Amino acid sequence: MDFLAPTTWADALAAKAEHPDAVPVAGGTDVMVELNFDHRRPSVLLDLTRIPELRAWDRADGRIRLGAGVTYARVIDELAAELPGLAMAARTVGSPQIRNRGTVGGNLGAASPAGDSHPPLLASGAVVELASVRGTREVPVAEFYTGVKRNACAPDELIAAVHVTPAGGPQQFCKIGTRNAMVISVTAFGLALHPARKAVGAGIGSAAPTPRRAEAAAGYLAGELDAAGLWDSRGALPEGLAVEFGRRVRDAAAPIDDVRGSAAYRLHALSVMARRAATWAWDDYRRAA
Amino acid sequence: MTTTIDNPATATTGTGTAGRIGDSPLRPDGTLKVTGEFAYSSDLWHEDMCWGVTLRSPHPHARIRSIDTTDALKVPGVHAVLTADDVPGLNRVGLEHLDQPCLAEDVVRFQGEPVALVAADHPETARRAAKRIVVDYEVLPAVTDPRTALDDDAPEVHAGHEGGNLVREVHIRREQRTRNEHEHSGEPVPEAPVVVALDFEVGMQDQAFLGPESGLAVPDGEGGLDLYVATQWLHVDQQQVCRVLGLTPEAARLHLAGVGGAFGGREDLSIHVHACLLALCTGKPVKMSYARDESFFGHVHRHPAWLRYEFGAQPDGTLVYGHADILFDGGAYASSTGAVVGNGGTLGLGPYNFPSVHVDARGVYTNNPPCGAMRGFGCVQAAFAHEALMDVLADRVGVDRVELRARNGMAEGDRNITGQLIDSAAPVAELIGRVRDMPLPATRAADPDLRDLPGGVANTTHGEGVVRGVGYAVTYKNVGFSEGFDDYSTARVRLEVLAGEPVATVQTAAAEVGQGLITVEQQICRTELGVERVVVHPKDTTVGSGGSTSASRQTYVTGGAVRAACEAVRARVLARAAAAVGHGGLRLDGEKIVGADGQVVAGLAEVLGTGAVDETVEWRHRPTAEIDPETGQGDAHVQYAFSAHRAVVDVDVELGLVKVVALDTAQDVGRAINPDAVVGQIQGGSVQGMGLALMEEVVVTEGRVRNPSFTDYLIPTILDTPPMRIEVLEYPDPHAPYGVRGVGEPPTISSGPAVAAAIRAATGRDLRRVPVRPEHITGV
Numbered sequence A: 001m002d003f004l005a006p007t008t009w010a011d012a013l014a015a016k017a018e019h020p021d022a023v024p025v026a027g028g029t030d031v032m033v034e035l036n037f038d039h040r041r042p043s044v045l046l047d048l049t050r051i052p053e054l055r056a057w058d059r060a061d062g063r064i065r066l067g068a069g070v071t072y073a074r075v076i077d078e079l080a081a082e083l084p085g086l087a088m089a090a091r092t093v094g095s096p097q098i099r100n101r102g103t104v105g106g107n108l109g110a111a112s113p114a115g116d117s118h119p120p121l122l123a124s125g126a127v128v129e130l131a132s133v134r135g136t137r138e139v140p141v142a143e144f145y146t147g148v149k150r151n152a153c154a155p156d157e158l159i160a161a162v163h164v165t166p167a168g169g170p171q172q173f174c175k176i177g178t179r180n181a182m183v184i185s186v187t188a189f190g191l192a193l194h195p196a197r198k199a200v201g202a203g204i205g206s207a208a209p210t211p212r213r214a215e216a217a218a219g220y221l222a223g224e225l226d227a228a229g230l231w232d233s234r235g236a237l238p239e240g241l242a243v244e245f246g247r248r249v250r251d252a253a254a255p256i257d258d259v260r261g262s263a264a265y266r267l268h269a270l271s272v273m274a275r276r277a278a279t280w281a282w283d284d285y286r287r288a289a
Numbered sequence B: 001m002t003t004t005i006d007n008p009a010t011a012t013t014g015t016g017t018a019g020r021i022g023d024s025p026l027r028p029d030g031t032l033k034v035t036g037e038f039a040y041s042s043d044l045w046h047e048d049m050c051w052g053v054t055l056r057s058p059h060p061h062a063r064i065r066s067i068d069t070t071d072a073l074k075v076p077g078v079h080a081v082l083t084a085d086d087v088p089g090l091n092r093v094g095l096e097h098l099d100q101p102c103l104a105e106d107v108v109r110f111q112g113e114p115v116a117l118v119a120a121d122h123p124e125t126a127r128r129a130a131k132r133i134v135v136d137y138e139v140l141p142a143v144t145d146p147r148t149a150l151d152d153d154a155p156e157v158h159a160g161h162e163g164g165n166l167v168r169e170v171h172i173r174r175e176q177r178t179r180n181e182h183e184h185s186g187e188p189v190p191e192a193p194v195v196v197a198l199d200f201e202v203g204m205q206d207q208a209f210l211g212p213e214s215g216l217a218v219p220d221g222e223g224g225l226d227l228y229v230a231t232q233w234l235h236v237d238q239q240q241v242c243r244v245l246g247l248t249p250e251a252a253r254l255h256l257a258g259v260g261g262a263f264g265g266r267e268d269l270s271i272h273v274h275a276c277l278l279a280l281c282t283g284k285p286v287k288m289s290y291a292r293d294e295s296f297f298g299h300v301h302r303h304p305a306w307l308r309y310e311f312g313a314q315p316d317g318t319l320v321y322g323h324a325d326i327l328f329d330g331g332a333y334a335s336s337t338g339a340v341v342g343n344g345g346t347l348g349l350g351p352y353n354f355p356s357v358h359v360d361a362r363g364v365y366t367n368n369p370p371c372g373a374m375r376g377f378g379c380v381q382a383a384f385a386h387e388a389l390m391d392v393l394a395d396r397v398g399v400d401r402v403e404l405r406a407r408n409g410m411a412e413g414d415r416n417i418t419g420q421l422i423d424s425a426a427p428v429a430e431l432i433g434r435v436r437d438m439p440l441p442a443t444r445a446a447d448p449d450l451r452d453l454p455g456g457v458a459n460t461t462h463g464e465g466v467v468r469g470v471g472y473a474v475t476y477k478n479v480g481f482s483e484g485f486d487d488y489s490t491a492r493v494r495l496e497v498l499a500g501e502p503v504a505t506v507q508t509a510a511a512e513v514g515q516g517l518i519t520v521e522q523q524i525c526r527t528e529l530g531v532e533r534v535v536v537h538p539k540d541t542t543v544g545s546g547g548s549t550s551a552s553r554q555t556y557v558t559g560g561a562v563r564a565a566c567e568a569v570r571a572r573v574l575a576r577a578a579a580a581v582g583h584g585g586l587r588l589d590g591e592k593i594v595g596a597d598g599q600v601v602a603g604l605a606e607v608l609g610t611g612a613v614d615e616t617v618e619w620r621h622r623p624t625a626e627i628d629p630e631t632g633q634g635d636a637h638v639q640y641a642f643s644a645h646r647a648v649v650d651v652d653v654e655l656g657l658v659k660v661v662a663l664d665t666a667q668d669v670g671r672a673i674n675p676d677a678v679v680g681q682i683q684g685g686s687v688q689g690m691g692l693a694l695m696e697e698v699v700v701t702e703g704r705v706r707n708p709s710f711t712d713y714l715i716p717t718i719l720d721t722p723p724m725r726i727e728v729l730e731y732p733d734p735h736a737p738y739g740v741r742g743v744g745e746p747p748t749i750s751s752g753p754a755v756a757a758a759i760r761a762a763t764g765r766d767l768r769r770v771p772v773r774p775e776h777i778t779g780v
């Protein structure tokens, strides 16, 4: 097994172009587990931890550009105000050790339906920046997940960053696990209110072959709020609306039965989480007036 | 005496290594473990060593048509590839029955059964080579539901086994005839105005020790070897290893390596014979160390159980009869299934008085993972059922649940369901009363921290759907080995002068698995011999057997042996002193020999100056007896240990998530030799029992384990672990050394049923299976 450790982004892209089967390593919290369990045996490992720009985040064009190598711990410490949904999700990832090493870029690279970054990224309409020696391109996160643990990265591409618009309204993230910490999600839900656009974003995890948006449910909620003039009046969220939103979020899912939970339970839990999250987010919105 | 520990974090009173019984000296391994410096068996290393790996069966049941090792042997760096054909001695292991090949012969009987071994320079090389071993399997029909294992048309797991797939059955019958017999005889059923019944199911728990199976076998160049291994009982391992290797005990010496938890999972062999076979074959030291996934296949689990219970009672709740039918899934090999069935049967109705008893307990062979010893040993499963049924009965007759238990609870002088006299403290009413009377945790804050809510920071509720419930349980268990087993321990104590100071060296082969036995041995020596310096000899087979570190028995049995050896040493020292001073009536005090008048007649170092005193003693507890095969009556057990728990839980009834808010307990320990260690056992045991109630299950479908990893086999984290108020009662058992009563297992037995009861109380659901899953609570 070869171990490549480029120190510049250009070298990393060149290495990936030369070794399209090279497996990138960021925090290693997925890669090393797979190696340990002998689930994969890559011929080349491409260490990305020595590339400074991957570990940086900054603001550009009204968006936050989060380098692929920014850890969960830093998202929590540095970005909780601007990316509250992602920070809430980051808080639920693994243990302190995992949050110190694990990265959002790694979560995108793994593209597991259970990855906790995905629902908030979907809810806030994030965009993934992919790069190769051929150039860079931007992929809306909803199009990034192409199958179970597969993503839109071409063999010669690396994830450079993810672009997220700072929250313009309340966000929520909820995740079901069968213990109270350090648990892979049984199912998860991310919600973002975008009052400026009178829009709602919703993402679901562990309830379909890929993370996915609950677009129709989000559109329904935004539309009903609009129709009732609630975006402007900031009146109370009708209970029935939250319940119906939960139902529609559930309808967006296509979960399976597995050792972590039954499909029926996942659907049920999604509807409850979506209802509660909508209620909390709306209460926050009203309070923020 | 009662000690209440409110805030366990401040309970450490250690003062260096000094300490007699009743003190809590710091453990020598404690700081090392906390700082990550303790050498576990997986840290063993030897120059020139090779690595052994195991090829395991992918099938729950299959015939091996052939094994071709040619390609594996061609891999550069491979030193040996072994199969059953290479076993020099008898290819059979087993704690109770020699029914398990150490490498499969013609048939594999569970997924994960060892089939072949590889030794190579590097573990990766060995793993790659193992993948090149070609095994031609013919898949056979498997028995995967134990409830059908005894059916006439069930496939035989062990062809020709007398009794088919039955490993053991136990029948307990007392006094009045049972409903069944009455029905068969046409007589009326025994009268009980109130009858309650339920079915319960307990999932397969794993010991989930953090230190995976590992060890190092070092050949001595003369056909023998030294095996360094993490285990619970060196001598029984040695016997088993010798039988398979065809070696004498002199030629196969075992040494205890650093043990990272055991809980019963190290009573059977794991790498032992395999590493030795490879070492003898290659002539090189061989290390084996399982990864986490392999560990799930490398040791037995707790038996899953199916339990059907019926209690008859008077209208005031006084029990009239108890009826239980308990089925344990033993998996592919017997391991200690027989003894687990014995416990499930003899102790299966809990610590209550029943005038009339009808209990059947069975353990069966299936093609599921083998099950054997785990903390609580047969009592854990039964406790979930009898405690659930006691709640049903209490509600039916309108008696408070605690009061019902107190009213029916055993007391000293009562006889249990096998007719054995309980001849030391049995404070059932007091224990359950004490946990009831402890202060309840505060009600949930109006704006609670997420970490205090079900789901924690995963942010699934801010209080919506959360309902509090309280549940109680009281249970009992035998201490030590039972049913006529010759249960003893050996201790050697040597007292001598080193660098001018008296020093005692204590040697036993009793395994320290994290429970604190080393400290206990030192405390006993200091107490009996009055010396400051006590060296604990490394644990190995150069001294007689210490018996198993299981059944909550080591402080009792090895503690008894150490005390007896100290007494023998003391008697010789005093005799020597008496000869020197010309009169008797002497005693040891501090490091002095003191006469009857209190005057110092000699220093201990002086008396020892003429030579070391060295005594080895084999010590036994009171004998137990086999139970009657028809009636199950007999004095099966040597001691009983009682504990009670009260669990307070918050349940999000809409999402089915649980937060245990408090898990309070009272336990009689007879005498706390090391109070901090006692509290440690109670905390750990309580969490392990809670884990079974809430989340711990090896999920097996059609004979295949679906979650062999810590990603999906969940054990409680510190955020799942509630505050515990612990009341330690000390009612000395007059028959036990210092009055001690086993401590390690009881908390694992009573905590889970209390948690399950609290969830039932919060949800109003029956919840007749553990672990309780969110699906069960929400009913979806």
Ligand SMILES: Cc1cc2nc3c(=O)[nH]c(=O)nc-3n(C[C@H](O)[C@H](O)[C@H](O)COP(=O)(O)OP(=O)(O)OC[C@H]3O[C@@H](n4cnc5c(N)ncnc54)[C@H](O)[C@@H]3O)c2cc1C
Pocket (backbone or CB within 6 Å): A023, A024, A025, A026, A027, A028, A029, A030, A031, A032, A033, A048, A068, A092, A093, A094, A095, A098, A101, A102, A103, A104, A105, A106, A107, A108, A109, A110, A114, A115, A116, A117, A153, A157, A158, A159, A160, A182, A183, A184, A185
């Ligand atoms: C104990 C434990 C607990 C965990 N708990 C959680 C949890 O609660 N929630 C959760 O979502 N996850 C969890 N995980 C999984 C893991 O921590 C996360 O997926 C994490 O985000 C991975 O980040 P990493 O930097 O460690 O990725 P790595 O392991 O380094 O990489 C992950 C994948 O992404 C690829 N990759 C990494 N960087 C790039 C890049 N720049 N371009 C292209 N591909 C790239 C890698 O090749 C690999 O396929 C847990 C893991 C462990 C070991």
